[in-house]
Amino acid sequence: MERPERWAAAAGIVAIGAGVAGGELVAGFLSPSLTPMTAVGGAIIDAVPPAVKDWAIAVFGTGDKLALLTGMMVIIAALAAVAGAVERRRRFAGVWLIGIFGVVGFLAVLSRAQFSEQALAGPLVAAVLGIVLLRRLIQQLRDWEAAERISRQPARRRFLQGLAWGGALAAGGGALGAILSGAVVGVNDVRRKLILPRPRSAAPPIPTGAEMAVDGVGPLVTPNADFYRIDTALRVPALDADAWTLKVTGMVEREVQLDFAELLAKPLIERHVTISCVSNEVGGDLIGNALWLGWPVRELLLMAGVKSGADMVLSRSADGWTAGTPLEALTDTRDSILAVGMNGEALPLEHGFPVRMIVPGLYGYVSATKWLTELKVTRFADDVGYWTPRGWSERGPIKMSSRIDVPATDRVVKAGATTFAGVAWAQHTGISKVELRVNRGEWQEAQLAPGISRDTWYQWQLPLEFTPGQYEVQVRATDLDGDVQVEERRPVAPDGATGYHTVRVVVTS
Numbered sequence: 001m002e003r004p005e006r007w008a009a010a011a012g013i014v015a016i017g018a019g020v021a022g023g024e025l026v027a028g029f030l031s032p033s034l035t036p037m038t039a040v041g042g043a044i045i046d047a048v049p050p051a052v053k054d055w056a057i058a059v060f061g062t063g064d065k066l067a068l069l070t071g072m073m074v075i076i077a078a079l080a081a082v083a084g085a086v087e088r089r090r091r092f093a094g095v096w097l098i099g100i101f102g103v104v105g106f107l108a109v110l111s112r113a114q115f116s117e118q119a120l121a122g123p124l125v126a127a128v129l130g131i132v133l134l135r136r137l138i139q140q141l142r143d144w145e146a147a148e149r150i151s152r153q154p155a156r157r158r159f160l161q162g163l164a165w166g167g168a169l170a171a172g173g174g175a176l177g178a179i180l181s182g183a184v185v186g187v188n189d190v191r192r193k194l195i196l197p198r199p200r201s202a203a204p205p206i207p208t209g210a211e212m213a214v215d216g217v218g219p220l221v222t223p224n225a226d227f228y229r230i231d232t233a234l235r236v237p238a239l240d241a242d243a244w245t246l247k248v249t250g251m252v253e254r255e256v257q258l259d260f261a262e263l264l265a266k267p268l269i270e271r272h273v274t275i276s277c278v279s280n281e282v283g284g285d286l287i288g289n290a291l292w293l294g295w296p297v298r299e300l301l302l303m304a305g306v307k308s309g310a311d312m313v314l315s316r317s318a319d320g321w322t323a324g325t326p327l328e329a330l331t332d333t334r335d336s337i338l339a340v341g342m343n344g345e346a347l348p349l350e351h352g353f354p355v356r357m358i359v360p361g362l363y364g365y366v367s368a369t370k371w372l373t374e375l376k377v378t379r380f381a382d383d384v385g386y387w388t389p390r391g392w393s394e395r396g397p398i399k400m401s402s403r404i405d406v407p408a409t410d411r412v413v414k415a416g417a418t419t420f421a422g423v424a425w426a427q428h429t430g431i432s433k434v435e436l437r438v439n440r441g442e443w444q445e446a447q448l449a450p451g452i453s454r455d456t457w458y459q460w461q462l463p464l465e466f467t468p469g470q471y472e473v474q475v476r477a478t479d480l481d482g483d484v485q486v487e488e489r490r491p492v493a494p495d496g497a498t499g500y501h502t503v504r505v506v507v508t509s
């Protein structure tokens with residue numbers, strides 16, 4: 001036999017591949033929201049330094065989670081090859097390695113917020129299956145090697161058959177596990193059938209002219225399918241709305257617990273609110289505007305009775321993620337809501353089904369908790385949200401900004417008149433003016449569309465005349481308090497980017 005160590009490595013990959021697939025599959029049935037792979041991946045996400053995470057988002061964008069899972073699989077495959085090779089040389093040497101895998105998976109599952117005893121079955125099955133298969137395949141390989149000198153055929157065939165069966169198990173189990181992919185299918189079914197109540201207080205109508213008829217300017221209200229998605233969840237939590245509860249704990253007169261039916265029975269309001277991610281670069285698209293249906297957070301806090309001294313509400317999601325929101329942003333007159341609906345339907349799973357929080361004027365990382373399960377009334381001095389110890393500031397008011405959407409992408413236009421258009425936002429203050437300047441010349445005021453409310457973005461447009469050449473065009477906004485957008489360029493960390501969106505336009509004859 002040529003290069004038996006290669007066959008041993010292949011045996012290792014197949015054995016551990018089948019083990020991992022089996023573990024995922026079992027977890028898919030017993031604890032869909034916590035499988036060995038998502039547990040380890042989640043632990044990695046929580047542990048990596050902010051710089052690594054920024055790099056990953058910069059390189060992979062919203063495909064960062066897929067990149068992480070792929071990277072994990074490559075590393076597991078490499079270690080599995082080693083396990084096969086060492087097992088061939090020394091009985092149980094590879095088994096030890098798989099044992100370590102199992103322990104890592106076990107600890108990862110134990111450390112997660114979604115932990116349940118059933119979830120431990122995943123890594124257990126993965127390790128046992130991996131070990132049994134590895135032992136068997138390596139034994140068959142040894143038999144083949146020993147038989148080489150006598151009659152090679154039967155032993156060789158047995159090993160190759162074992163390898164093929166193991167490979168099929170890995171592929172089949174993996175595919176099925178992916179299909180099960182949590183109870184996502186079932187929950188989605190429930191979600192689709194849900195009939196949301198009509199709001200007691202409907203959203204103010206969208207003023208005529210708020211949506212400009214300029215080709216290439218995004219819709220004023222972002223469709224759910226196009227809405228940006230940012231979270232740390234490797235697998236979208238699939239919560240059973242019937243079993244869902246929201247607890248109010250901490251510095252309150254009385255703890256309150258609310259279930260989904262009780263929440264739907266409250267007098268709901270519906271409001272357009274533009275939410276944005278602190279990681280949104282100047283000119284970026286991690287921002288969206290939707291019509292949210294829900295109950296004011298203020299009312300729930302009133303039921304619980306906030307004790308004096310509290311200044312923060314730590315909201316927690318089913319997967320353990322947390323956000324620290326200034327208490328006043330939830331109790332003042334703004335429309336902070338426990339949202340159940342998004343653009344006329346139940347919240348999509350990836351946007352927080354069944355309930356999330358929406359707070360006008362604050363970045364998502366300090367306010368927009370999806371898959372919400374708890375509100376803990378506390379103090380900034382006593383508690384921190386998920387991102388604060390990871391390089392992001394404790395408070396996250398959204399910074400005023402503006403964006404040029406048209407002319408789009410390569411920004412090549414014909415000489416003559418060209419319409420520039422885009423959006424501007426200063427949530428909860430509102431926009432009063434948008435201006436453009438060409439090659440750092442005089443600021444020229446754009447036509448500003450009426451906003452839906454101070455909590456949403458505004459569209460703007462301005463026709464400009466050009467002769468052939470290259471131009472730099474910049475945009476800036478002014479809010480309703482008269483403050484002008486900050487010109488100094490600053491990165492997204494720790495509390496949101498500043499600077500003017502600057503585009504280069506090529507004008508052809």
Ligand SMILES: Nc1nc2c(c(=O)[nH]1)N[C@H]1C(S)=C(S)[C@@H](COP(=O)(O)O)O[C@H]1N2
Nearest residue numbers: 228229230231232277317321364365368370
């Ligand atoms: N449970 C949970 N909620 C979360 C997050 C998260 O990681 N987990 N990320 C927050 C961040 S950083 C942002 S910007 C918004 C994004 O909401 P969206 O995905 O619906 O656009 O959700 C917030 N809510």
Ligand SMILES: [Mo]
Nearest residue numbers: 277278364365
């Ligand atoms: Mo974010």
